[in-house]
Each structure stands twice: as structure tokens, then as C-alpha cells.
Amino acid sequence: MLSRLAIAVCFLLAALPAAARNLALIVGNDSYQNVSKLQKARGDAQGYADFFTARGYDVFLHLDLDGRGMTEAVARFLDAIAPGDTVLFVFSGHGWSNGRENFLVPVDIRDSGSETLIQRESFPLKNGVNGIIDEIAARGPALTVAVIDACRNNPFAFDSGTRSSGLARGLVRIRPPTGTFIAYSAGEGQTALDRLSDSDGEAHSVFTRVFLKELARSNELQTAFKATQASVNELARSVGHQQRPAYYDEVIGTACIAGTCNGATVEPLPVTAPVKPTPETATPRVARPNAAEEWKDFKDTTSVAALRLFIERHQGTAYAALAMERIARLEEEAAAAAAPVQPLPQQNQQVYAPVAPTGLRPNWCPEAQTPTEVVICRDARLATLDMRLTAVYLERLYALDSTARAQLKENQRTWLADRDRCGADVQCVMQAYQERIAAFGG
Structure with a gap:
């Protein structure tokens, strides 16, 4: 009986997953x-x-x-x-x-x-x-x-x-x-x-x-x-x-x-x-607990307004300094742009041809993969709309509590999937951005 029990225990132990290393x-x-x-x-x-x-x-x-x-x-x-x-x-x-x-x-x-x-x-x-x-x-x-x-x-x-x-x-x-x-x-x-x-x-x-x-x-x-x-x-x-x-x-x-x-x-x-x-007596300054977490959402934005909002929330932290550094870089890029961003077309226009991009584009453009992402980065009007949406989205996001924030992030992911169904259709993408910005009150 004991031998059978021992065998059963051995089989059970063998079936257990090995501890992660x-x-x-x-x-x-x-x-x-x-x-x-x-x-x-x-x-x-x-x-x-x-x-x-x-x-x-x-x-x-x-x-x-x-x-x-x-x-x-x-x-x-x-x-x-x-x-x-x-x-x-x-x-x-x-x-x-x-x-x-x-x-x-x-x-x-x-x-x-x-x-x-x-x-x-x-x-x-x-x-x-x-x-x-x-x-x-x-x-x-x-x-x-x-x-x-x-x-x-x-x-x-x-x-x-x-x-x-x-x-x-x-x-x-x-x-x-x-x-x-x-x-x-x-x-x-x-x-x-x-x-x-x-x-x-x-x-x-x-x-x-x-x-x-x-x-x-x-x-x-x-x-x-x-x-x-x-x-x-x-x-x-x-x-x-x-x-x-x-x-x-x-x-x-x-x-x-x-x-x-x-x-x-x-x-x-x-x-x-x-x-x-480092002297043991040195006392490091501690940043606000959520500065690092929030910086993940702001670090790649091309919106100066969004970055200034972040600085106000986390004044005196290392991440506020990084935000100021990014603002300076964005302003340099804007000054070096070859041409001003062309105005958005009137609503009654039927033909939407891509407009050559200026020097200021969304930061994710080097990694653009989908047809929609590619056309956004090639068209100055769409690039401008993407940056405007980023600004109003982040402003809304950090006015919410953690539960509502998670819900908004999920909602934004759903919207991005819907946007990508436009493919390279400039008019479709433009309409999607205009409706989304309006929904945020931007």
C-alpha cells in the first residue's frame, strides 16, 4: 500500500510544472x-x-x-x-x-x-x-x-x-x-x-x-x-x-x-x-509615483500642448525634464520644416490627393506598417490630424481616474482598428480623425 502511494506521489510530482527560472x-x-x-x-x-x-x-x-x-x-x-x-x-x-x-x-x-x-x-x-x-x-x-x-x-x-x-x-x-x-x-x-x-x-x-x-x-x-x-x-x-x-x-x-x-x-x-x-548620506529626490507610468504615454507624442500638460502634473521630476527636452526638439523640427502645413480641405471637396509631408510628423512614422499608417505619414493634413488627436486624447485620458482611463485606452484601441479599415483611402482616414477629434471636443 505504501509503495503504491509513493508511486502515485511520484507521478503527481512529475506532472507539476517546473518552477520558472x-x-x-x-x-x-x-x-x-x-x-x-x-x-x-x-x-x-x-x-x-x-x-x-x-x-x-x-x-x-x-x-x-x-x-x-x-x-x-x-x-x-x-x-x-x-x-x-x-x-x-x-x-x-x-x-x-x-x-x-x-x-x-x-x-x-x-x-x-x-x-x-x-x-x-x-x-x-x-x-x-x-x-x-x-x-x-x-x-x-x-x-x-x-x-x-x-x-x-x-x-x-x-x-x-x-x-x-x-x-x-x-x-x-x-x-x-x-x-x-x-x-x-x-x-x-x-x-x-x-x-x-x-x-x-x-x-x-x-x-x-x-x-x-x-x-x-x-x-x-x-x-x-x-x-x-x-x-x-x-x-x-x-x-x-x-x-x-x-x-x-x-x-x-x-x-x-x-x-x-x-x-x-x-x-x-x-x-x-x-x-x-555616491555618498551613503545623499538623499535622492523621489518623483511622484505615477510619473514613470504616465511618461510611457507621453514620451512619443508630437504634441507640445500634451507635453506641457505633463510638465504641469509632474513639475520637479526627472520626467518633467525629459518632457521639456522633447518640447525643445519638436520646436527645432518645426522651425526646420521646409513648408507650412497646408490647411484642411473644405468638407465639400470630393478629391483628396496626398499632400507632401512637412518636417513634423508623428513620432511613430519610422515604424509605420499598415497602409493607413503609411498614408498618414505621407500626407501633411493627416499627420496634423493625428498629432491633434493625440493631444486631445492625452488631455482627456489624464483627467480620468484609473478605471475610466483603462476603459478609454481600450476604446481608443478599438477606434484605431476601425481607422485602419480605411486602408490608404485619404478621405476615409480624414473623416475618421475629424469625427474622433469632435467626439473629444477638440
Whole structure:
């Protein structure tokens, strides 16, 4: 009887789903054989490994991987992922872009050749098929976080006569899968500093030294990264360089690196070169609890009025400063526009031909996919209507309580789906926007 009970218990235990794990693949490549060597990538990798090991991650740490070694390391890591796991991928080393996709570079990469050949010997980050992030996503993790410090100068010299004009200085934006947070050490087209100077004795690159410090203060990724963004930007400016880390967030809700988030939204501490330890007695200023959450809805808007509304609500926070910075950028773009926005046609007009766009368009236009999105970005009148709708929508959204706000967001998603049924019909899209703006009282 006891033996039967024991067997039954064993079957029950075997049927239980395995507990989700926290897994991290961390690669640091310094010792490049044919292209310029780096000084901080291995130190970066070791820093991330120590940090995440201390927080309960199963860490797969690899240093100075050649092409075969990187293939094996990625394959073994993919085999370890089970549905529901939290997955972290960190790469520090050389990377490059062909203007459409980003590639990570093993230490035995050749220093010259055609773009096609170099691409074959590199590792795609995400291409929709077999990029590293694509293959991680196919395993069904609950959360994927990628930290890419590979935005350094393009190390290759391509053979004359081959196509190389598509190469970018830094890495380009990619659209991450749902449930994925991608952090880059520099913005699109920018390059990341390996060090501040030849005498820089820090063990980590400029981005990593700040990011690890901010993660230790708050394991909520969005909060830690915004603080990192501001501090790295200031450090880079101190040596005459432009570097503003970028992140692309397709995580629903808050992304935390270990368990529950452990702190309030904190404004970044001022950082001067070189980075010095923060005194324990320093008291950081705490932002309003909902500033970070609301900034997600405002950060890409092209409406100055909406941004000023955000500043009024969150005066004195780091996010208000970001809103002011975005207003300045939008005003510069507006001043540089080649022609004024043409007035909207009269209601009795029957023919609606696309109007050439001016310099000011919705911020999402580089990622336009549907026929409706494409025609909006190509037509100045539709672009203007989209920005006007964004302003009145956000103003209405943040006048509501949380329950009504969620309902309005769902209603807006339904409207967007209805709008996209217009396809590339300019008149249909224009009518949809005019009716929606009128419904908001705009």
C-alpha cells in the first residue's frame, strides 16, 4: 500500500510544472583578433554576471567568443529556456548595422570583405527568423531583457567596389517582440564610449558602470534605465561626445529584474566624469509615483500642448525634464520644416490627393506598417490630424481616474482598428480623425 502511494506521489510530482527560472546569457568580447580591440567588454560582462548571480539568476558567462564558440553558447542557452522563464541576454563588444538589422561580432571576425560576407560571420540580434532575440522569444519566456553594449564604431573596412553605403555608425531601432525590453548603450546612429579617456581606470564601460549602479538602486527596469540615460548623456557631454542610451519596451506593465520592484521612481543623481561612488548620506529626490507610468504615454507624442500638460502634473521630476527636452526638439523640427502645413480641405471637396509631408510628423512614422499608417505619414493634413488627436486624447485620458482611463485606452484601441479599415483611402482616414477629434471636443 505504501509503495503504491509513493508511486502515485511520484507521478503527481512529475506532472507539476517546473518552477520558472531566471536565466542570463552574458557575453563579453574584448580580444578581437583582426579588428580593433576593446578594453572594457570583459569587465562589463563580469560585472553583469556578479550582479545577476547575486540576485538568483543561473548565469551563462562567456568571454572572448569566436564564431563557433558563440554559436555553441547561444545554442546551449536556448536549450535551457523553458516557457515562463525570465531571460536576460547581455552582449558587450563590437556590433554593426546594415541600416535595417543589427549584428553582434565574435572575436575572430575578419577585418574586411563584402558586407554579405561579414554579415554571414556575424550574429543577427533580431531579424524575424533566426536572430538571437527571435529564438529566445520562440521558447515562450515570460519576460526577455536584452542589454546591448555594442554600439561602438564600425570596425570594418570593406573591399572597394562592394556595397557598404548601408552601414550605420551605430545600431538601429528594432521592434521587439511582446514581453521584451531591449536596452542599447547608445541611441540610434550614435556610438558608445568604451571609456572616457585613455587614463580611465574604471572596470566598466561608461554605460555599464552607470546602469549597474542604477539597477542596484531600483530593479524596475524603466526607472533604472531613465536614470542611466540622463547620467550617461551628461558623462558623454563632459568629453565632447553624444551618447544617449535608448530602450525599446514591449513589456505590458512594469518590468522587474528580480521578484517585485524594490523602490520608488528615483530621479538620477548628477554624475560628473569620472564616476565617483555616491555618498551613503545623499538623499535622492523621489518623483511622484505615477510619473514613470504616465511618461510611457507621453514620451512619443508630437504634441507640445500634451507635453506641457505633463510638465504641469509632474513639475520637479526627472520626467518633467525629459518632457521639456522633447518640447525643445519638436520646436527645432518645426522651425526646420521646409513648408507650412497646408490647411484642411473644405468638407465639400470630393478629391483628396496626398499632400507632401512637412518636417513634423508623428513620432511613430519610422515604424509605420499598415497602409493607413503609411498614408498618414505621407500626407501633411493627416499627420496634423493625428498629432491633434493625440493631444486631445492625452488631455482627456489624464483627467480620468484609473478605471475610466483603462476603459478609454481600450476604446481608443478599438477606434484605431476601425481607422485602419480605411486602408490608404485619404478621405476615409480624414473623416475618421475629424469625427474622433469632435467626439473629444477638440
